[in-house]
Amino acid sequence: MKRTVIPILLSVVTALASCSKMLDVPSHSAVATNTLSAADVEAFLTGIYNRVQNAPGAESYISFDIVGGNLINSGATSDGGLNSFISGVLRPENGQMSAAWNGYYASLYQINNLLESVASLPASNRATEIAAIAHFFRGYLYYNLVTRWGGVPVLEKNTNQKLPRNSEAEVWAFIEKELQLAMDGAPAYAAGQYYRVSSVAAKALMARVKLAQGKKAEAATLAEEVIGSGLFALDAFEKIFRAQANNEVIFAFKNLTIESSINVSTLFYTYAHTVKGSYVYRPTQETMDMFTAGDTRTAISVETFQNLRVINKYPSGQSGTDPLVIVRLAEMYLISAEARGLQGLARLNELRAFRGLGPVSPASEAAYLDAVLLERRKELLGEGFRWYDLVRHNRTGDIGLQPREKKYPLPMNELALNKQLEQNDLY
Template identity: 75%
Template sequence: MKRKLFPVLFSGMCLFTSCSKMLDVKSHSAVGTNTLSAADVEAFLVGIYNRVQNAPGAEAYISFDIVGGNLINSGATSDGGLNTFISNVLRPENGLMSAPWNGYYSALYQVNNLLEVASSLPESQRNTEIAGIAHFFRGYIYYNLVARWGGVPILERNTKEKVKRNTEAEVWAFIEKELQLAVDNAPAFTTGQYYQVSSVAAKALLARVKLAQNKKAEAAALAEEVITSGLFSLDAFEKIFRAQQNNEEIFSFRNLTIESSIRVSTLFYTYAHDVKGSYVYRPVQEVMDMFSSDDKRAAMSVDTYQGLRVLNKYPSGQSGTDPIVVIRLAEMYLISAEGQGLNGLYRLNELRRERGLGDIDPVDEAAYLDAVLLERRKEFLGEGFRWYDLVRTNRAVETLELLDREVKFPLPMNELALNNLLDQNDDY
């Protein structure tokens, strides 16, 4: 049987020979319509997983660590210039701005194609599940967009027209709608099958989205539903981050070497290391010091090799790829803990005990939130949470000594050139 090759959108590239033609290239927030036949839907669904996994690029998965005070460029002689390093990253012309913007919208193009086809398919349980998976990915894509840029263009259908930004509130409401559709329609979770989107993965992501909007009670309730579902349990770091079967992952990208361009590990290891690497970023000393000797996460999180600091969660280097953990149970514990305030202390201490640490008893709500955020920093180092945790709790400017504007990413410079209906975030 002859296999069809499905088109993928590539645009917004300015080749040095013809930068003057930049405006003739389609904007990533104005993508063209395409259709698929019903017979190709299952095959195209596999391509959706691949596209959403790969399109944003490796650094998209750790960008909130890069600008969140966990990492600094490996060539820095000290950590003293951390805020300058962050400001240099948060520039409209920086590729770390354009790559994820282009990647997420490119992936959205394919997800929208799938949803368009799914809407015309005969009613069946599987077709409903496929639509649920697509809605999960659309919610996931827009979560990543809104957390970085605030209001962005909402595209429920692909279009060749240029479009304006929606408000941030409209984007959050759209994400909630998408994820609720996924909760209602995506497949049930099968034990051990965390590389497949499930309805409970959608519920877990919805808990994250609620917390991001400070809807704490709703976030905690959803997280508790996931925790008490009986489907998952906290597990050892050496299983989670060494690609061993475990009970903690809720949804991850398998990220197989044969089909992946995502090699996060090369960014952290030196070429002299056994697995080799480019050593682009290193943990700051504060990160190295935040793990106590009895913390079971320490060895899987950071290491020192030939006197150089190394983030150790992605161990493959140039030899292969590592799974990308998107949602796991520890996050639900910490969402529940934060969402409940001091009443959620039991969840925080349950997680701490599982990680080899003793119970704590903060004196008030302020101290308690400090403790939750510190636990999140340790638990999710290198997983893309830190900057946005500080932003959503209004701590980014003070903690990282950022400019006021740096609580949002700047829209990419070339995207503004391609779409004159877009406006830049304040003060960039």
């Protein structure tokens, strides 16, 4: 069974080209998940890590940098075409829209199968842990879906029905439910084991989810609990983004070359560079200018090579892959700082001091928020945060985005396949 059942499940999911096509496939793809042994379920869980990591594609990890003003197409002669570039990406027919949508839902299909498989096993601590890890990933997938498209179909079980979109509020509530299950049942964090889902990773992701909804007090409390847990500490960028053992990462995909097609670095480096790449995107000059010589993040964040601007956080080029950091301690500092307003200034300055910068002392809440968002932009560059930071603070106009570009367009092929779906306004 170990040699036949799991590959069948994985190959079926791989073949699913879209959410709507997926829903046409009979539940379980004719494989009886209640026949899986505990060992099979463990193998299935490994497949979940792999699928969630790979299915949405490399650009999904930096999508909010692409449309958030941090990046522009490498062939642009100036940054003046930034708005046209972003509008070109945010189109229903753009492949990035369908790749991410299909990838997230294909991963969800596999997670739902795993949850059904675990439910058929005898009760045990490990069965509870595996289910909780699956709930973490389901919450993570739906966070990515709701922040891009707003309300989307919520699938707690696989179905062959064409489903309409749930409301945005319903999706957020579902994410919170999933992450609470993960917080309650996932394994405890073991030192250095940040490539495995843990209960504290679920708590950290919940802090992000609370902040995204404007639940500031809850977000700050959760972030402070993660900071105060003693499990993590701020660490050097050269460790975090060079696959070295570090104390800062809370959860990441290891993203080994043997298992992964996610090679973000090829999007950033030229073929002439030592590591070689396709040079699809380059940082804008404004992005380059955020960093100063005293900032210890500078060299690992951006680089100039043969007069060309480069994002330097993913250094493997065509020779390998880099870890994909999903959540780390610096974000918790920034969540706590933002959620508490000026009362969180100490956390902001603590992070800045660790990164080699002096303190700031904003005179108003508005000036303080500006300082926090700038620090988020510098700290989290190339990690997929910028656009949604603008969206949740109603600042997309700061980079000249159109009103409709506060959400992604639903992919054109999904609308054609599922008539129950409605496009986001103005697309």
